[in-house]
Amino acid sequence: MSTTPQQPPIGKIEQKGIIDLLAKGLRIDERKLTDYRDLKIETGLIQKANGSAMVNLGKTKVMTGIKIELGTPFPDTPNQGVLTVNAELVPFASPAFEPGPPSEGAIELARVVDRGIRESKAIGLEALCVKPKKHVVIIFVDVYVLDHDGNLIDAASISALAALLTSKMKRYEMDGEEVHTGDELVPLPVLNEPVAITTAKIEGSMILDPCLEEELVMSSRLTVTTDRDSNICAMQKGGLGTFTDQEVRQAVKTAIEKGKEIRETIRGAAAGR
Amino acid sequence: MNKPEVKLVDENGVRLDGRKLDELRPIKMDVGVLDKADGSAYIEHGKNRIMAAVYGPREAHPKHIALADRAVIKCRYHMAPFSVEERKSPAPSRRELELSKVIREALENSVMSEAYPRTSIDIFIEILQSDGGSRCAGIAAASLALADAGVPLKEIVAACAVCKIDGKIALDPSDIEDKQGDADLPIAFMPKSGVITLLQMDGSLTEQEFNQALDMGITACKKISEIQVEALKRKYISVKEQAEERHEAQEAKA
Numbered sequence: 353m354s355t356t357p358q359q360p361p362i363g364k365i366e367q368k369g370i371i372d373l374l375a376k377g378l379r380i381d382e383r384k385l386t387d388y389r390d391l392k393i394e395t396g397l398i399q400k401a402n403g404s405a406m407v408n409l410g411k412t413k414v415m416t417g418i419k420i421e422l423g424t425p426f427p428d429t430p431n432q433g434v435l436t437v438n439a440e441l442v443p444f445a446s447p448a449f450e451p452g453p454p455s456e457g458a459i460e461l462a463r464v465v466d467r468g469i470r471e472s473k474a475i476g477l478e479a480l481c482v483k484p485k486k487h488v489v490i491i492f493v494d495v496y497v498l499d500h501d502g503n504l505i506d507a508a509s510i511s512a513l514a515a516l517l518t519s520k521m522k523r524y525e526m527d528g529e530e531v532h533t534g535d536e537l538v539p540l541p542v543l544n545e546p547v548a549i550t551t552a553k554i555e556g557s558m559i560l561d562p563c564l565e566e567e568l569v570m571s572s573r574l575t576v577t578t579d580r581d582s583n584i585c586a587m588q589k590g591g592l593g594t595f596t597d598q599e600v601r602q603a604v605k606t607a608i609e610k611g612k613e614i615r616e617t618i619r620g621a622a623a624g625r
Numbered sequence: 626m627n628k629p630e631v632k633l634v635d636e637n638g639v640r641l642d643g644r645k646l647d648e649l650r651p652i653k654m655d656v657g658v659l660d661k662a663d664g665s666a667y668i669e670h671g672k673n674r675i676m677a678a679v680y681g682p683r684e685a686h687p688k689h690i691a692l693a694d695r696a697v698i699k700c701r702y703h704m705a706p707f708s709v710e711e712r713k714s715p716a717p718s719r720r721e722l723e724l725s726k727v728i729r730e731a732l733e734n735s736v737m738s739e740a741y742p743r744t745s746i747d748i749f750i751e752i753l754q755s756d757g758g759s760r761c762a763g764i765a766a767a768s769l770a771l772a773d774a775g776v777p778l779k780e781i782v783a784a785c786a787v788c789k790i791d792g793k794i795a796l797d798p799s800d801i802e803d804k805q806g807d808a809d810l811p812i813a814f815m816p817k818s819g820v821i822t823l824l825q826m827d828g829s830l831t832e833q834e835f836n837q838a839l840d841m842g843i844t845a846c847k848k849i850s851e852i853q854v855e856a857l858k859r860k861y862i863s864v865k866e867q868a869e870e871r872h873e874a875q876e877a878k879a
Binding site: 353354355356358359456459460462463467470471472572574579582583584585586587588589590591592593594595596597600601604605608 | 695696700701726734839
């Protein structure tokens with residue numbers, strides 16, 4: 353059962369501080385309402401993975417590792433490779449995280465990242481079929497949250513894309529009835545670049561890239577994922593609060609604009625790999 | 626895709642099931658369909674057959690989930706094994722877990738949970754047969770079940786999905802339109818407050834298409850809201866009639 357979460361561990365004075373500052377158009381970390389925190393992307397840290405990226409978004413730290421293996425397709429899509437996204441909220445990333453089966457927060461995070469990649473058709477799954485019904489390439493996208501200072505969805509989607517863009521895979525070909533695995537590595541075909549941008553709403557103010565304190569105070573958030581043509585490919589509203597339709601339209605506009613900028617940063621980090 | 630793609634909209638803008646682009650499927654709602662639950666509702670929306678039930682406000686269990694200043698709300702969206710083409714395992718899938726969360730968030734804002742501190746209000750949604758837009762129909766039914774349970778609500782939450790099929794924005798996708806369509810946009814909306822309480826999207830939409838789809842969804846939610854209110858009134862009238870009959874029967878005896 354999904355249950356109302358416990359009240360956030362944030363003092364009333366701090367809450368009031370955040371809200372009072374926002375009323376003046378200011379934020380606790382001196383950002384403007386539509387400023388993103390510093391974004392640092394490092395790729396290729398994990399040599400044993402097919403691709404990897406460590407993302408630092410302010411103090412939020414998320415790593416994604418890509419593993420590419422040969423496997424069998426789903427019966428309903430015999431000619432397509434398989435994409436699976438999983439998210440792990442590592443227990444040391446926050447005092448609120450605990451070991452155990454994935455929480456609904458972890459599931460939501462993985463599914464929103466998955467939706468962006470899948471719906472923008474970022475991975476050409478048809479091209480990953482080696483032999484219909486028998487052998488296809490499986491791409492495991494494992495998102496590892498290492499330090500939780502807010503806005504995990506954006507950080508995770510950035511790290512997933514950066515890891516995918518820099519992934520290399522073996523060439524699998526049919527050799528008679530057997531699958532032949534080539535030695536040389538080829539880049540994973542990435543056909544689109546989805547970027548998730550999250551807007552949080554605190555007492556009528558709309559802010560981009562909420563940090564943890566802001567997330568604890570926000571009434572709701574809206575994530576809008578856009579592709580390289582600025583089409584919207586995924587959305588997710590979260591939190592107990594609401595949005596007016598005007599606020600939604602504004603969040604979409606902001607996500608399209610900011611998405612372009614973040615996409616360039618990711619391209620820069622992935623270039624030459 | 627492996628299956629041959631069917632044309633979803635013909636040249637006259639008519640859909641496979643004969644609907645126009647901005648037309649809802651037939652909707653039927655009933656309130657108070659279960660005996661044991663504190664509140665319940667049944668909805669038929671297209672081929673969706675969904676039952677929702679509410680227990681509470683009741684003692685929160687386990688106790689540590691209770692909140693000192695409001696009721697906690699628990700929500701379970703679950704699909705019956707026979708609700709889909711191929712049998713679905715009854716164990717909750719990741720999709721069901723995510724939907725349980727977003728549906729809870731969609732309904733929480735409508736509930737005056739401050740009135741019942743330290744208690745729990747439990748919402749159960751069972752998808753008996755699934756068609757397109759089952760989460761939206763589930764929300765509509767669950768909101769009615771909350772009202773039927775006598776939980777004080779700011780207002781009833783209505784919900785409807787919008788899709789893009791054959792390049793056109795269309796209301797209330799059926800199963801095939803959901804699966805073969807280019808985008809799906811479920812919306813939950815509170816018409817009097819004019820606020821959106823659930824918004825998800827997958828597929829591909831331009832900003833302009835999105836704005837058009839949002840308008841279409843909000844208009845539809847207002848219509849669905851009227852059907853909800855009608856269903857609720859029917860229940861109250863039937864209760865009143867039953868009471869009057871009992872009263873008359875007693876008087877006749879006397």
